[in-house]
Amino acid sequence: MNAGTLLDIASWLLMSAGGVFILVGGIGALRLPDLYTRMHAAGVTDSIAPALILGGLMLQSGLTLATVKLVAILLFLLLTGPTASNALASASLLAGNRTELAKPYSEEDDR
Amino acid sequence: MTIVFSLFLLTLLVVTAVAIVRTSDLFAAVMLSGIFSLMLAATFFLFDAPDVALTEAAVGAGISTVLLLGALSLTAASEHASSRNRVLALFVVITTTLTVIYATFDKPAFGDPAAPIHQHVAPWYFDTTREAIDIPNVVTAVLASFRGYDTLGEVFVVFTAGIGVLFLLGSPGNKPRKSSADARGLRHYLIPRMVGRMLIPFILLFALYVQFHGDFSPGGGFQAGAIFAAAMILYSLLEGEKRALAAVPSAWLHAMIAAGALIYGGVGVVTMLLGGNFLDYSVLSQDPIAGQHLGIILIEAGVGITVAGVLLSVYHAFAARDSS
Amino acid sequence: MYYVVGFALIVTMVLALIRALLGPSVYDRVLAVNMIGTKTVLLLSVTSFILGRPDFLDLALAYALINFIGVLAVLEFFRDRASDRRSQDEERS
Numbered sequence: 113m114n115a116g117t118l119l120d121i122a123s124w125l126l127m128s129a130g131g132v133f134i135l136v137g138g139i140g141a142l143r144l145p146d147l148y149t150r151m152h153a154a155g156v157t158d159s160i161a162p163a164l165i166l167g168g169l170m171l172q173s174g175l176t177l178a179t180v181k182l183v184a185i186l187l188f189l190l191l192t193g194p195t196a197s198n199a200l201a202s203a204s205l206l207a208g209n210r211t212e213l214a215k216p217y218s219e220e221d222d223r
Numbered sequence: 224m225t226i227v228f229s230l231f232l233l234t235l236l237v238v239t240a241v242a243i244v245r246t247s248d249l250f251a252a253v254m255l256s257g258i259f260s261l262m263l264a265a266t267f268f269l270f271d272a273p274d275v276a277l278t279e280a281a282v283g284a285g286i287s288t289v290l291l292l293g294a295l296s297l298t299a300a301s302e303h304a305s306s307r308n309r310v311l312a313l314f315v316v317i318t319t320t321l322t323v324i325y326a327t328f329d330k331p332a333f334g335d336p337a338a339p340i341h342q343h344v345a346p347w348y349f350d351t352t353r354e355a356i357d358i359p360n361v362v363t364a365v366l367a368s369f370r371g372y373d374t375l376g377e378v379f380v381v382f383t384a385g386i387g388v389l390f391l392l393g394s395p396g397n398k399p400r401k402s403s404a405d406a407r408g409l410r411h412y413l414i415p416r417m418v419g420r421m422l423i424p425f426i427l428l429f430a431l432y433v434q435f436h437g438d439f440s441p442g443g444g445f446q447a448g449a450i451f452a453a454a455m456i457l458y459s460l461l462e463g464e465k466r467a468l469a470a471v472p473s474a475w476l477h478a479m480i481a482a483g484a485l486i487y488g489g490v491g492v493v494t495m496l497l498g499g500n501f502l503d504y505s506v507l508s509q510d511p512i513a514g515q516h517l518g519i520i521l522i523e524a525g526v527g528i529t530v531a532g533v534l535l536s537v538y539h540a541f542a543a544r545d546s547s
Numbered sequence: 548m549y550y551v552v553g554f555a556l557i558v559t560m561v562l563a564l565i566r567a568l569l570g571p572s573v574y575d576r577v578l579a580v581n582m583i584g585t586k587t588v589l590l591l592s593v594t595s596f597i598l599g600r601p602d603f604l605d606l607a608l609a610y611a612l613i614n615f616i617g618v619l620a621v622l623e624f625f626r627d628r629a630s631d632r633r634s635q636d637e638e639r640s
Contacts, residue, residue: 225594225597225598228553228557228594231557231561232557235560235561235564238564239564242568250573250576250625251573251576254567254573254576254577254579254580254621255567255568255576257580257617258564258567258579258580258583261580261583261584261587261614262560262583262587264587264610265587265590265591268591268594268603268606269594271598273600273603273606276606277605277606277609280606280609280610280613281609281613284584284610284613284614284617285613285614285616285617285620286613288617288620288621289616289617289620289621289624292620292621292624293624295624296624415619426612429608429609429612432605433605433609436605440602440605441602441603441605441606442605446609449613450609450612450613453612453613453616454616456616456620457615457616457619460616460619460620460623461619
């Protein structure tokens with residue numbers, strides 16, 4: 113098989129994996145019990161999924177200006193996604209939304 | 224296949240709109256209207272209308288949500304249930320909706336190449352743009368040159384809206400903000416501040432790129448002004464109102480609001496003085512095509528300056544008022 | 548190939564919308580708006596390849612920007628309300 117088909121298969125794989133992670137994150141955001149756990153799920157869709165999907169698109173577009181723009185979009189998403197999650201979590205904690213699911217460490221947990 | 228995507232998005236739009244109307248918590252309604260704008264921009268994009276999608280994204284999804292929240296922080300947070308009889312209103316709305324839907328039965332199908340607009344008006348615009356203006360983006364050519372009067376009106380509408388808001392709310396500098404006791408805003412978090420410091424120069428550069436690349440790709444003055452205002456709003460969120468107002472003072476913003484409209488009208492006056500009609504850019508230079516390019520650059524700059532000035536002044540007017 | 552990813556993105560946007568409608572606290576809704584924003588960026592990128600117009604990627608970049616700034620602005624305004632309400636409660640008690 114030539115390089116073109118190989119490239120197509122590789123980008124197919126990358127984008128499908130990205131799609132799987134996006135779905136997992138979406139289902140998690142809906143079904144997980146608490147705000148902070150939902151942020152974990154949403155964070156999956158903000159970091160690994162754009163990397164895979166945009167990576168697949170970059171393989172499709174080769175060495176053109178479009179790839180440069182895709183790299184810029186990817187860098188921007190990877191930089192600002194976790195920052196937004198951080199700001200959201202800090203704001204929520206400061207507003208007083210404690211979570212019942214995270215208990216502080218105590219001696220009884222070891223026994 | 225993109226039709227399926229569009230149908231999906233349109234259904235989501237209807238669901239969101241119903242949710243906005245039904246909820247009584249106004250903050251939730253503002254969030255949902257942000258989602259509405261996002262999906263509307265995606266729908267415009269799927270309909271192959273990128274300029275509109277970019278403007279909707281820049282203005283509707285970001286800045287509108289921010290300004291609505293600013294207004295909400297000055298007023299109540301939930302809607303009082305109205306006790307009036309709404310049957311008459313419901314009847315009027317349903318009748319009007321059915322009439323409008325019935326009126327669309329006579330329209331040509333979506334994207335039909337045999338529709339009258341694609342036989343007469345669109346080919347004329349394409350041909351004349353290639354001959355007389357020679358830029359790849361026909362939307363910018365139509366907006367800036369063929370329908371320059373309309374865009375002049377739009378700039379003055381934005382200008383008037385900005386002046387109206389400033390009259391109602393006052394500009395910062397007159398009313399110093401009372402600092403709240405619990406001042407743990409974004410400017411006290413390290414991570415958003417550092418990331419913001421890295422990003423703001425690139426966002427400003429991107430605004431300039433969108434401004435000047437409007438001839439060749441989707442973009443132009445409105446979008447660039449909104450992105451510029453968004454960058455300065457980010458700076459104001461991360462570094463505080465005082466430093467943001469020190470960086471771009473209110474006097475500059477007022478000057479920007481007036482300067483943009485002045486540039487646009489000024490180009491029209493200059494073309495009249497040079498012997499052409501009002502806003503006929505061909506007389507601006509020896510070569511008519513170069514004159515058109517120069518005219519489009521100048522008026523797009525005027526649009527961008529006014530839009531940026533108005534959006535930023537309105538944001539500062541909201542943010543500098545204390546809510547208690 | 549692109550349609551599969553586009554479909555996954557739209558399904559996730561529906562799920563996030565349900566979270567925005569359900570979310571008991573206002574921060575759940577902010578989370579949902581942020582998610583829909585980033586999914587829209589990816590949807591725009593994929594669609595620009597479907598339509599064969601790579602110069603539409605500028606829109607996706609502008610979108611990502613606006614989404615980020617919008618979320619931070621929303622959090623700042625909520626922080627203002629929460630702190631004002633807390634200082635009012637402290638004054639009253």
